[in-house]
Amino acid sequence: MASTAAPHKLSADDLRGDRGRRRTEALMRLLFLGAATLSVVITALIILAIVGEAWNFISQVDLAALWSGGWFPRRGMFDIPTILAGTLVVAGIGMLVAVPLGLGAAIYLAEYASRRARALLKPILEVLAAVPSIVLGYFALQWISPNIMQTVCLGGSAVFNMGAAGLAVGVLVTPLIASVAEDAMYAVPGSLREASYGLGARKRTTSLRIVVPAAVSGIVAALIIGFSRAIGETMIVAIAAGGTGGSLFSLDPCGQGQTMTAAMTALATGSDQVRGSDLAYPSLFFVGLLLFASTLVLNVISERFVRSVRLKY
Amino acid sequence: MPESGEDVSVRTKEEIAPSGETLVHEAPRIRLMTDQAVDEAEQFAPGASEQSVAMPIEDGKVVFELQSLSCYYGSFRAVKEISLRVPHNQITAVIGPSGCGKSTLLRSFNRMNDLIDGARITGQILYHGVDLYADGVDPVEVRRRIGMVFQKPNPFPKSIYDNVAFGPRVAGFRGRMGELVEESLRRAALWDEVKDKLKSPGTELSGGQQQRLCIARAIAVEPDVILMDEPCSSLDPIATLKIEELMHELKQNYTIVIVTHNMQQAARASDLTAFLTMGPDRAGYLVEMAPTQKLFTSPDNRLTEDYITGRFG
Amino acid sequence: MTDITATSNVSAEIVRARISGRRMDIGGRIFEGLLLLALALSLAVLLTLLVDVVSRGIGVYAERGIDVITAPLSSDPAKAGIGQGLFGSIALMLIVAATAFPIGIGAAIYLEEYARDTTFTRFVTANIRNLAGVPSIVYGLLGLAVFVVALRAITGPESQGRSILAGGLTLAILVLPIVIITTSEALRAVPSGIREAAYGVGATRWQTVRSHVIPYAAPGILTGTILSMARAFGETAPLIMVGGAVSFLNTGDRGLVETLQGKYTTVPTSIFQWVQEPRREFIELSAAGIIALLVTILLVNGLAIILRNRYARKW
Numbered sequence: 001m002a003s004t005a006a007p008h009k010l011s012a013d014d015l016r017g018d019r020g021r022r023r024t025e026a027l028m029r030l031l032f033l034g035a036a037t038l039s040v041v042i043t044a045l046i047i048l049a050i051v052g053e054a055w056n057f058i059s060q061v062d063l064a065a066l067w068s069g070g071w072f073p074r075r076g077m078f079d080i081p082t083i084l085a086g087t088l089v090v091a092g093i094g095m096l097v098a099v100p101l102g103l104g105a106a107i108y109l110a111e112y113a114s115r116r117a118r119a120l121l122k123p124i125l126e127v128l129a130a131v132p133s134i135v136l137g138y139f140a141l142q143w144i145s146p147n148i149m150q151t152v153c154l155g156g157s158a159v160f161n162m163g164a165a166g167l168a169v170g171v172l173v174t175p176l177i178a179s180v181a182e183d184a185m186y187a188v189p190g191s192l193r194e195a196s197y198g199l200g201a202r203k204r205t206t207s208l209r210i211v212v213p214a215a216v217s218g219i220v221a222a223l224i225i226g227f228s229r230a231i232g233e234t235m236i237v238a239i240a241a242g243g244t245g246g247s248l249f250s251l252d253p254c255g256q257g258q259t260m261t262a263a264m265t266a267l268a269t270g271s272d273q274v275r276g277s278d279l280a281y282p283s284l285f286f287v288g289l290l291l292f293a294s295t296l297v298l299n300v301i302s303e304r305f306v307r308s309v310r311l312k313y
Numbered sequence: 314m315p316e317s318g319e320d321v322s323v324r325t326k327e328e329i330a331p332s333g334e335t336l337v338h339e340a341p342r343i344r345l346m347t348d349q350a351v352d353e354a355e356q357f358a359p360g361a362s363e364q365s366v367a368m369p370i371e372d373g374k375v376v377f378e379l380q381s382l383s384c385y386y387g388s389f390r391a392v393k394e395i396s397l398r399v400p401h402n403q404i405t406a407v408i409g410p411s412g413c414g415k416s417t418l419l420r421s422f423n424r425m426n427d428l429i430d431g432a433r434i435t436g437q438i439l440y441h442g443v444d445l446y447a448d449g450v451d452p453v454e455v456r457r458r459i460g461m462v463f464q465k466p467n468p469f470p471k472s473i474y475d476n477v478a479f480g481p482r483v484a485g486f487r488g489r490m491g492e493l494v495e496e497s498l499r500r501a502a503l504w505d506e507v508k509d510k511l512k513s514p515g516t517e518l519s520g521g522q523q524q525r526l527c528i529a530r531a532i533a534v535e536p537d538v539i540l541m542d543e544p545c546s547s548l549d550p551i552a553t554l555k556i557e558e559l560m561h562e563l564k565q566n567y568t569i570v571i572v573t574h575n576m577q578q579a580a581r582a583s584d585l586t587a588f589l590t591m592g593p594d595r596a597g598y599l600v601e602m603a604p605t606q607k608l609f610t611s612p613d614n615r616l617t618e619d620y621i622t623g624r625f626g
Numbered sequence: 627m628t629d630i631t632a633t634s635n636v637s638a639e640i641v642r643a644r645i646s647g648r649r650m651d652i653g654g655r656i657f658e659g660l661l662l663l664a665l666a667l668s669l670a671v672l673l674t675l676l677v678d679v680v681s682r683g684i685g686v687y688a689e690r691g692i693d694v695i696t697a698p699l700s701s702d703p704a705k706a707g708i709g710q711g712l713f714g715s716i717a718l719m720l721i722v723a724a725t726a727f728p729i730g731i732g733a734a735i736y737l738e739e740y741a742r743d744t745t746f747t748r749f750v751t752a753n754i755r756n757l758a759g760v761p762s763i764v765y766g767l768l769g770l771a772v773f774v775v776a777l778r779a780i781t782g783p784e785s786q787g788r789s790i791l792a793g794g795l796t797l798a799i800l801v802l803p804i805v806i807i808t809t810s811e812a813l814r815a816v817p818s819g820i821r822e823a824a825y826g827v828g829a830t831r832w833q834t835v836r837s838h839v840i841p842y843a844a845p846g847i848l849t850g851t852i853l854s855m856a857r858a859f860g861e862t863a864p865l866i867m868v869g870g871a872v873s874f875l876n877t878g879d880r881g882l883v884e885t886l887q888g889k890y891t892t893v894p895t896s897i898f899q900w901v902q903e904p905r906r907e908f909i910e911l912s913a914a915g916i917i918a919l920l921v922t923i924l925l926v927n928g929l930a931i932i933l934r935n936r937y938a939r940k941w
Contacts, residue, residue, distance in 0.1 A: 010441035015458075017451025018485075021830060028832040029740050035732030036741070039754050039806065042799055046764065049771035104664025112658055121665065123931070128672050130927050132860025134894045135675070135916050138901050142909065143678050171671050178668070204654040225759070232761025234863035235894075239901055261763050261863070268770075268867050288767040292760065299759035303752070428825060430743050457828030467819035469838060479837065480827035527823065534828055 046292070054289040057282030071258045072246035073267060073280050082249040083287065086162065086257035090237055091230035093166025093253060094173055098226055101170070102177030103219070109178070110185035111207045129175035137239035140168035145240065153254035160242025163253035168236045177226040184218020185211055217305045224302035228295045234261040260291045374401040374441075376538060376568045377422060382436035383596075384417045384426065391417045393596035394436065397587055404560055404569045406583035406605065408576055410625065413589045414597025415572040419540050422570065423459040424452040457484055460531035464543040466523035468515030468530075473498075473507050476515045476526055480534040493533060500566075501529035502559050521552025525559065532567075539563065541571040545578065557582045576621060580609045588617045679920070683913030694914050699891060703900075703907035708915050711896040714790060715859055718892060721794025722801055722858050727851050730805030737806070738813040739835050758803040766867025769796030774868055788869025789887045796868050797861060801854045808850025812843040845937030852930040856923050862894040893919050 061078060071082040105125065109118055145164035149157040157163065188211050196206040212219065237243075242256025244266050250257050258266075267284045377399035384392035392414040399405050407415045417426065424445065426432040438445045445455060457480075469476050477494045486493065494511070498504040503525040507518070515526050524544055531539055541560075545553040560569055560582055573579050579586050586609070587602035601614040612618045619625055686694055690704075697707025733754075741747040773792035780791070816839050824834040840847075869889070891899075893915060900912035 010443050012443050012447060012450065015443060015445075015450040015454045017454045021453075022451070025830050025832050029736075032732045032736035032740055035729045036736040036750050038729055039733060039757060039802065040750060042768075042802070043753050043757060045772060046760070046768050049768055050764075053771065101664045101668050104661045105668055108658075108661035108665050112661060124669060124672070127924070127927070128668060130856065130860075130923055131672075131675070132862070132894060132919065132923065134860065134862045134897055134901075135679070135920065138897070138912060138916060139675050139678065141901065142682075142913075143674065171668075171675075174668055202651060202654050204651075204657045208657075228759060229761075232763065234761070234763045235898070238863075238866075239898070261761065264763055264767070265863065265866050268766075285767060285771070288764055292764050295759060295761055295764075296756060299756055302759075303755065423826070425822070425826065428822075453828055453830050456826060460828075461826040463819065463822060463826070465819060467817075467823040469820060469823065470842060479824070479829070483827075483829045483833045483837070530823070530827060 050285050050289045050292060053282045053285030057279065057286040060282065061279060070246060070248040071243070071263060073263075073283055074246070076279065077246075078279075078283055078286075079249060080290075082247060083258050083260045083263050084290075085249055085251055086237075086241070086243065086247065086259040086262070087231055089162050089251055089253060089257060090166045090169055090233075090241060090259055091227060093163060094169030094230040094233075095223075095227055097167055097170025098173040098177050098230070099223060102174045102222070102226065103181055105174070105178040106181035106185060106219075106222075107207055107212070110182050111203065111211060125175045125178055128171075129179065131172075133172055133233060133235040134239070136168045136172050137165075137236040139171075140164040140236055140240035144168055149254060157254040158242065158256055160240060160256045161254050162237075162241050162250075162257040165237045165241035166253060168240065169230050169233050172233060172236065173226040173230050176229055177222045180222035180225055181215070181219045184215040184222065187218070188214045221302040221305035224298055224305065228298040228302070231298070232261065232291065232295050234265060237262040238265045260287050263287050264291075375399065376401050376441065377570075378437075378439040378442075380437040380439070382418075382421065382434060382438060384414065384421050385431075385433050385435070386429065387431040390594070390596045392421070393592065393594075393598045395589075395597075395599045396436075397599060397602050399568065399570055400585065401568050402564055402566070403584040404564050404571060404582060406579035406586045407570065407572045407589060408574075408579045408586060408620075409589035409597065409600075410591065410620070411574070412595075413591040415589055416542055418589070418597070419542055419570060419572045420461075422538070422540055423461055424455050425461065427452050457534050458536050459538040459540060460534060460536040461540045461542065462524065462527050462531055462544045465547050466520060466527050468518070468523050468526050470514065470516055472512045473515050473518075473526060474511040477529050477533045480530060484534055497529040497533040498526075500532050500563070501525045502555065502562070503529055519552070521548050521555060524548060524552070524556060528556075528559065528563075532563075536567065538568045538570065541569065543572055543574055546574060553578070576609075580605060588612075588614075588620060590616060590620065676920075679913050679916050682910050683915075683917045686910050686914035687917070694911075695918060699896060699899075703903075703905065703911050706900075706911060708893050708896055708918055711891050711893040711915075714793075714890040714895075715892040717790050717886075717890070718794045718797055719855055719859065721791065722798045722855065723851075725795065726798040726801045726805055726854075730802050731809050731847060731851075733802075734806045734809035734813060735835060735840075738810050739831065739839065754803050754806050758807060761863075762800055762861055763863040763867065765796055765800040766864030768799065769793070769864060769868040788889060790890045791886045793865050793868050793890065793892075796864050797858045800861065800864060801858050804854045804857065805851060808854070809843075809847050812846025812850060813839060815846060816842045845933060849930045849934040852926060852933070856926040856930070859926070860894055860919065860923055862892075862898055865892060865895055866898070893922075 062076075065076055065078045066080050068077040068079045069082075070077055071079050109121060109125075113121060141160070141164065144167050145157065145159060145161060148167065149161055149163045153161075153163070192210055192214060193206055196210045201209075237259045238261070241259065241262055243258035243262050247256055247258035264284055264287050267280055267287075375398045379395050379397050381394045381396055382392065383390055383394050395418065407418065409415050420426045421434055421438060422440075422445075426434075434446060440455075440459070444450070469479065471479070474494055477497050478490050481490065481493055495504060495508075498507065503522060506522060507526075515523065518526060528539070528544075545556055548556070557578065560571070563569060564584075571579075571583065583605050585602065586605045588600045588608065589597045590600050592598050601608065601612060601617045603613070608617065609621060612621060690697075690707075694707045695712065696709040697705060698710045700706040737747065737751060741750075769792060773795050774788055777792075820838050820842065821834055824838050829837070897912050897915040897919065900908045900915065903909075
């Protein structure tokens with residue numbers, strides 16, 4: 001410590017600091033930097049691992065197999081449109097459910113609910129968000145399929161169908177959309193609302209014409225995030241959508257189908273050794289690459305939207 | 314004017330040895346020059362004279378000498394070419410309108426600006442003749458010798474004892490901590506009020522007490538300088554007065570530099586005052602620095618007079 | 627003159643009527659009703675789910691009691707239970723805690739306290755955000771390629787790499803971005819005045835972080851890590867990739883290393899097995915398993931929330 005005692009001539013060396021302490025500082029900094037760099041390493045590994053095997057697949061496979069009317073890996077049929085269609089049908093139905101429910105809940109919580117109501121309802125939504133997808137998969141198979149799909153589908157539905165999976169995905173994604181959209185609307189400054197009320201506008205008008213447009217970036221981000229989640233969902237479709245063993249190209253929600261994610265689980269569990277069959281293992285990574293690429297693109301786009309929200313306020 | 318000003322303000326390390334003789338011997342000559350400088354300055358429009366003139370220090374040592382100090386945040390220059398001297402064991406006040414760089418200037422004394430990305434300086438700050446920004450100077454060491462009290466009292470969320478003990482602990486103090494804590498609290502005129510509750514949280518004290526706790530905390534590392542950045546701006550008048558009285562006692566042992574918004578406070582409490590203002594390029598520069606009595610009763614510069622009489626700022 | 631007064635009288639009438647009349651904002655009411663309906667539907671779904679699960683699963687508990695929790699996997703539904711699954715899940719959580727938490731918290735400390743605003747920093751931050759949005763099954767692929775195949779020697783030569791170690795590490799990587807993000811938020815919430823005060827008194831960066839920033843942010847960090855554990859507990863997809871789904875598991879007596887390198891199952895994986903069986907007994911069993919799963923997750927989430935509320939003080 002410095003001393004204020006008698007005439008003490010300060011020299012530059014006094015300000016040099018303690019060697020040992022500086023070494024510790026440098027070490028700690030390096031340690032933390034290492035941890036942060038690890039995240040980059042992980043991404044690199046993901047890309048390397050997936051691209052490597054995916055390339056393996058593409059180079060070996062007969063390209064005709066990628067357009068063969070159905071996804072039957074054991075038979076060497078790797079029809080991409082089948083799994084894409086399955087993914088889009090399930091995700092699409094999911095969004096049909098999640099968007100109105102999620103946005104509706106969000107607008108209600110952000111604009112209408114009293115403080116007490118909000119304090120009660122938000123945690124309940126958080127509980128819904130915490131339900132693991134396997135539980136919703138069970139729900140899709142055991143409740144949605146017999147109770148809803150059977151009634152809704154003309155001529156009854158198969159036990160395993162994309163519709164049940166889609167609805168369950170919708171339930172899964174609703175709290176996610178609700179939460180992100182609600183955050184965006186809550187962040188709209190109160191002064192905007194006050195200005196609107198001050199002009200004599202009603203609550204509905206204010207909500208729809210002022211708040212929602214002001215929060216639109218965040219809301220769009222919510223939708224994109226929700227869609228990305230819906231595409232990447234695995235357990236629900238693995239349990240309820242059918243398609244184990246293979247599936248023909250289908251857009252019919254009342255029947256079974258195959259999504260990218262379910263195709264991957266089927267490949268992993270279908271045979272005891274995923275490595276066994278020549279193309280099965282690499283095809284797993286090929287589908288994984290498709291999935292990774294599409295969700296990455298979606299997430300990057302949603303990032304742009306979220307960032308423009310932050311810039312505004 | 315530039316010549317005479319330069320002679321006084323830009324001096325080499327050797328010439329400003331911290332011994333009283335040189336300066337006392339210089340004093341009359343300096344005063345003469347200032348009169349001359351003032352005459353010349355009056356020929357220009359107010360604000361045109363941006364060359365700062367180091368002010369006379371009648372006796373005692375110089376603690377800080379600034380030589381053409383400019384402070385930048387990235388490419389924005391916040392403080393422009395300030396040259397001045399801060400004397401030992403006196404209270405030097407820095408006043409000026411909002412945004413003119415007073416805080417930036419103060420924080421450059423203890424290298425707190427280092428914590429801001431993109432902050433840098435040109436020019437020199439000599440502390441007891443040693444260049445504070447030289448290579449190899451450890452800012453941590455600097456801050457143990459040059460303490461700081463902030464605008465908003467910021468006690469740690471720990472006990473009063475631990476608040477005061479933290480600085481010495483990290484500095485490796487091995488002596489009797491209890492005694493050091495008591496001594497520091499006494500010097501900060503807080504001991505009597507807290508001696509029975511040293512274990513209670515620092516944050517439970519009143520605003521004025523918290524600020525005195527922060528002063529005690531700064532004192533505990535035994536600095537020779539205490540920098541105060543508008544320390545009373547969030548306190549009530551009674552607490553403010555207590556701190557001003559405290560400053561008066563403190564200056565027997567410490568050199569104090571205080572930035573304040575409050576002209577009356579500067580007039581009441583300080584020995585020297587430096588007046589900064591913002592130029593057309595939004596950089597702060599030194600207009601005038603003089604013994605407080607003089608600055609407030611018969612300032613040399615028109616701008617100073619305008620500010621003091623409330624015509625602007 | 628008279629014209630003006632006449633006009634003002636008329637307007638006064640109208641105003642009085644408008645202000646004191648009943649506001650029949652039908653459109654608004656309907657709108658609000660719709661919103662409430664949306665919210666209610668979401669909650670109704672949750673309720674239906676719970677009712678279905680409980681009604682089907684509670685019978686199993688009624689019959690067999692605690693045996694459901696302790697029994698190992700078995701091909702006979704009357705004897706099977708989540709015992710091994712619980713063991714596996716807990717083991718996985720421990721591995722996740724031991725690896726992901728230190729690394730994640732360290733990375734967050736770097737980003738919030740040490741890093742300057744450079745391209746590298748921005749790249750790392752963006753990268754972490756992207757990783758958080760990657761579907762969990764992709765992490766399973768990563769785990770498969772790296773831990774099961776490439777690092778087989780470490781993760782389990784006997785079990786062909788499909789071991790608890792591989793599963794745990796895979797989950798750790800999955801959870802890492804979430805830990806980093808929640809820890810970063812907790813660190814950012816520390817008021818800058820505290821850091822300034824510490825630096826001002828001559829503390830180094832590490833001293834400041836260790837003595838002030840981390841203790842202050844600790845409740846937030848803890849909450850974040852607990853929530854991420856809850857999330858990892860319910861994960862199934864990546865574990866399927868990495869080999870956790872087995873129908874029958876003979877654990878016997880195994881040492882620590884053997885256990886880490888051996889085959890395993892988890893609670894959700896066990897449920898996954900049972901759900902796929904058409905027999906009613908298995909469906910009921912899976913419902914019972916789900917009850918256990920939900921209770922655990924709810925308890926853990928509740929714990930995190932209680933901790934968060936308890937420590938969200940007035941500092």
